[in-house]
Amino acid sequence: xxxxxxxxxxxxxxxxxxxxxxxxxxxxxxxxxxxxxxxxxxxxxxxxxxxxxxxxxxxxxxxxxxxxxxxxxxxxxxxxxxxxxxxxxxxxxxxxxxxxxxxxxxxxxxxxxxxxxxxxxxxxxxxxxxxxxxxxxxxxxxxxxxxxxxxxxxxxxxxxxxxxxxxxxxxxxxxxxxxxxxxxxxxxxxxxxxxxxxxxxxxxxxxxxxxxxxxxxxxxxxxxxxxxxxxxxxxxxxxxxxxxxxxxxxxxx
Amino acid sequence: xxxxxxxxxxxxxxxxxxxxxxxxxxxxxxxxxxxxxxxxxxxxxxxxxxxxxxxxxxxxxxxxxxxxxxxxxxxxxxxxxxxxxxxxxxxxxxxxxxxxxxxxxxxxxxxxxxxxxxxxxxxxxxxxxxxxxxxxxxxxxxxxxxxxxxxxxxxxxxxxxxxxxxxxxxxxxxxxxxxxxxxxxxxxxxxxxxxxxxxxxxxxxxxxxxxxxxxxxxxxxxxxxxxxxxxxxxxxxxxxxxxxxxxxxxxxxxxxxxxxxxxxxxxxxxxxxxxxxxxxxxxxxxxxxxxxxxxxxxxxxxxxxxxxxxxxxxxxxxxxxxxxxxxxxxxxxxxxxxxxxxxxxxxxxxxxxxxxxxxxxxxxxx
Numbered sequence: 001x002x003x004x005x006x007x008x009x010x011x012x013x014x015x016x017x018x019x020x021x022x023x024x025x026x027x028x029x030x031x032x033x034x035x036x037x038x039x040x041x042x043x044x045x046x047x048x049x050x051x052x053x054x055x056x057x058x059x060x061x062x063x064x065x066x067x068x069x070x071x072x073x074x075x076x077x078x079x080x081x082x083x084x085x086x087x088x089x090x091x092x093x094x095x096x097x098x099x100x101x102x103x104x105x106x107x108x109x110x111x112x113x114x115x116x117x118x119x120x121x122x123x124x125x126x127x128x129x130x131x132x133x134x135x136x137x138x139x140x141x142x143x144x145x146x147x148x149x150x151x152x153x154x155x156x157x158x159x160x161x162x163x164x165x166x167x168x169x170x171x172x173x174x175x176x177x178x179x180x181x182x183x184x185x186x187x188x189x190x191x192x193x194x195x196x197x198x199x200x201x202x203x204x205x206x207x208x209x210x211x212x213x214x215x216x217x218x219x220x221x222x223x224x225x226x227x228x229x230x231x232x233x234x235x236x237x238x239x240x241x242x243x244x245x246x247x248x249x250x251x252x253x
Numbered sequence: 254x255x256x257x258x259x260x261x262x263x264x265x266x267x268x269x270x271x272x273x274x275x276x277x278x279x280x281x282x283x284x285x286x287x288x289x290x291x292x293x294x295x296x297x298x299x300x301x302x303x304x305x306x307x308x309x310x311x312x313x314x315x316x317x318x319x320x321x322x323x324x325x326x327x328x329x330x331x332x333x334x335x336x337x338x339x340x341x342x343x344x345x346x347x348x349x350x351x352x353x354x355x356x357x358x359x360x361x362x363x364x365x366x367x368x369x370x371x372x373x374x375x376x377x378x379x380x381x382x383x384x385x386x387x388x389x390x391x392x393x394x395x396x397x398x399x400x401x402x403x404x405x406x407x408x409x410x411x412x413x414x415x416x417x418x419x420x421x422x423x424x425x426x427x428x429x430x431x432x433x434x435x436x437x438x439x440x441x442x443x444x445x446x447x448x449x450x451x452x453x454x455x456x457x458x459x460x461x462x463x464x465x466x467x468x469x470x471x472x473x474x475x476x477x478x479x480x481x482x483x484x485x486x487x488x489x490x491x492x493x494x495x496x497x498x499x500x501x502x503x504x505x506x507x508x509x510x511x512x513x514x515x516x517x518x519x520x521x522x523x524x525x526x527x528x529x530x531x532x533x534x535x536x537x538x539x540x541x542x543x544x545x546x547x548x549x550x551x552x553x554x555x556x557x558x559x560x561x562x563x564x565x566x567x568x569x570x571x572x573x574x575x576x577x578x579x580x581x582x583x584x585x586x587x588x589x590x591x592x593x594x595x596x597x598x599x600x601x602x603x604x605x606x607x608x609x610x611x612x613x614x615x616x617x618x619x
Contacts, residue, residue: 097463
């Protein structure tokens with residue numbers, strides 16, 4: 001059984017149909033890419049899975065659970081983490097603290113416990129150590145105590161990746177991770193994604209426009225256009241599919 | 254829904270090793286320890302060198318600082334603006350006054366009740382506040398502060414039919430022989446202030462403090478990492494109200510008056526708390542205390558000239574917003590960073606990529 005199973009998802013914004021009966025599934029351990037022209041509904045799909053948008057119809061099952069029955073803040077608890085296309089970090093917090101917020105569900109201390117420091121010191125030490133390890137893994141260790149505000153874009157992208165890893169997810173949603181990176185960085189990123197998947201035992205769903213990276217790391221590609229799935233398969237199958245070429249380049253007049 | 258951002262040509266290589274200074278192991282912060290000990294010693298010795306009237310003013314600074322810290326937790330750390338904290342302050346004040354005047358309680362015993370009652374009302378306000386943001390929230394809470402004296406008028410009738418209660422002098426007296434009344438009250442206020450500031454400090458640097466800041470800066474991202482946004486917001490409201498309520502009870506203890514005869518008095522309180530937070534430095538621990546000191550100092554300077562106090566306060570607020578947008582504490586921090594940069598710069602080659610301490614607020618990443 002697939003880890004993530006998306007069935008007949010439909011999302012409308014007023015009269016605009018953003019997702020029109022979209023179905024696909026992602027097997028455990030796979031790297032799956034959602035590609036398609038701008039406005040195809042890729043990020044909308046991400047927002048449905050992280051429960052930021054309501055689907056008008058359809059089902060999403062994750063690890064055997066009905067994902068659409070959960071409130072947004074429970075999604076992380078069952079093992080789904082994500083990054084954002086335009087970054088959504090906490091600029092006032094340090095790099096390490098950003099990752100520690102990512103590990104929020106790994107802690108238990110509440111308001112009163114924090115204030116009275118009941119059991120919080122031990123938990124803080126544990127989270128701090130774990131989050132430092134993740135930062136080291138993403139080569140951000142030397143920046144741990146810097147504020148996130150003012151760091152270069154590419155560094156912040158890696159920081160968001162690190163924050164997503166801190167919740168120990170099973171499924172990681174990456175929204176355009178290569179966006180804004182240079183060619184050298186993109187190659188590096190592709191390797192990082194593969195290594196991280198092996199190390200953390202992850203399943204990855206990514207939206208990406210950078211085709212060479214998509215083709216080199218994905219096991220499965222879902223091609224979307226106008227909210228529908230127009231093709232699906234391995235990189236080789238998708239590359240030569242005339243429907244895909246038409247969606248990207250248009251038909252000759 | 255996906256918009257393709259253009260590549261940023263001037264983005265520095267992200268996967269190359271950045272060249273910033275390594276965060277070395279921190280040495281023992283001797284300067285801070287010495288500073289802390291000196292401040293504590295001065296705070297403890299202070300009442301012995303001043304007359305009762307002056308000690309009362311110190312106590313006013315402390316309860317104002319406590320209320321401002323409450324508002325700071327909500328507005329500074331959690332980003333919810335409230336102009337209604339005067340009402341929570343008033344709830345605490347009248348809880349203490351009613352229990353001592355009408356029911357003969359020892360006033361010290363009313364403090365926890367005042368805090369809890371204010372927290373309960375804080376929860377009741379915090380839930381509807383979930384639907385509101387920014388100016389709308391400010392406006393609704395403002396209504397709370399304006400409404401409060403009217404509600405009190407319905408239920409409290411002091412001498413002459415005025416909603417004003419005054420505990421007896423003996424009810425706010427010293428409980429130990431070796432301290433005069435004013436010195437005793439000073440130490441009660443100081444003890445409560447120290448404990449409540451320590452609790453706030455513990456909170457904001459822990460798991461839930463990070464969650465409060467995360468909700469303030471990026472609500473959507475906060476919820477995707479598993480933070481219960483509604484839970485954090487309502488808790489922040491409750492704790493914040495508890496601080497204000499406790500401060501209100503202390504005000505009755507210090508000034509021996511709970512007064513709702515002036516219809517805008519609690520609205521004025523709300524504004525005072527907000528000014529103390531902004532001038533001192535929002536989202537800092539020292540800010541509310543420094544803000545409260547400055548506020549009371551300005552009030553003392555302008556005693557008797559009714560028009561001067563608002564004018565001076567307004568002037569101070571404008572100056573702070575322009576010159577020190579992150580308040581006195583923010584200004585001190587930047588001065589310290591600048592000073593460190595200078596001393597470090599003369600000893601070692603300049604830092605190639607300084608984290609720019611900027612006066613502009615951090616941009617929202619979305």
